[in-house]
Amino acid sequence: MLDKLDQEIxxxxxxxxxxxxxxxxxxANQLGITEEELLKRLNKYKEEGILRRVAVILNHREAGFKANGMVAWLVSKDKREEVAKILARHSATTHVYQRPTYPDWPYSLFSMLHGQSQAEVEEIVQELSELTGIDDYQILYSTEELKKTSMKYFIEEQ
Structure with missing residues (x-):
């Protein structure tokens, strides 16, 4: 059970x-506790599955990344984990996901890449293709940002 301090954190x-x-x-100062107490509670939340991660939400377009491509990769089941690790290590990659396949969409691994231009994203994809040995992929470019917010918990009723 979360106490009042947990909810404030x-x-x-x-x-x-x-x-x-x-x-x-x-x-911690804003909460009136020590940094040690805050970190102890955050670690507890992580161990208990209350908190999955603390992450940055980057507004890519405002940061200068004008081309954002979700790359759908056709990867055999036995190579997915190996390929996902290679994709995730690249500095231009922010997300790597595995998704189910369908008869008309066989791509099972997705990586989000960011660059200054579509040409830059395509260079990165070519580099990743060579690193992974995967040459069957589709690049799906973002046309607009739809969401850059996270869930809000313990908010006061409006």
């Missing part, structure tokens, strides 16, 4: 985390 983590050398110290 979760509410605070839903907002922007300070861009600072010691962001958790700043958050």
């Amino acid at each position: 979760i509410k605070l983590l839903q907002e922007n985390i300070p861009l600072a050398e010691q962001p958790y110290m700043i958050l």
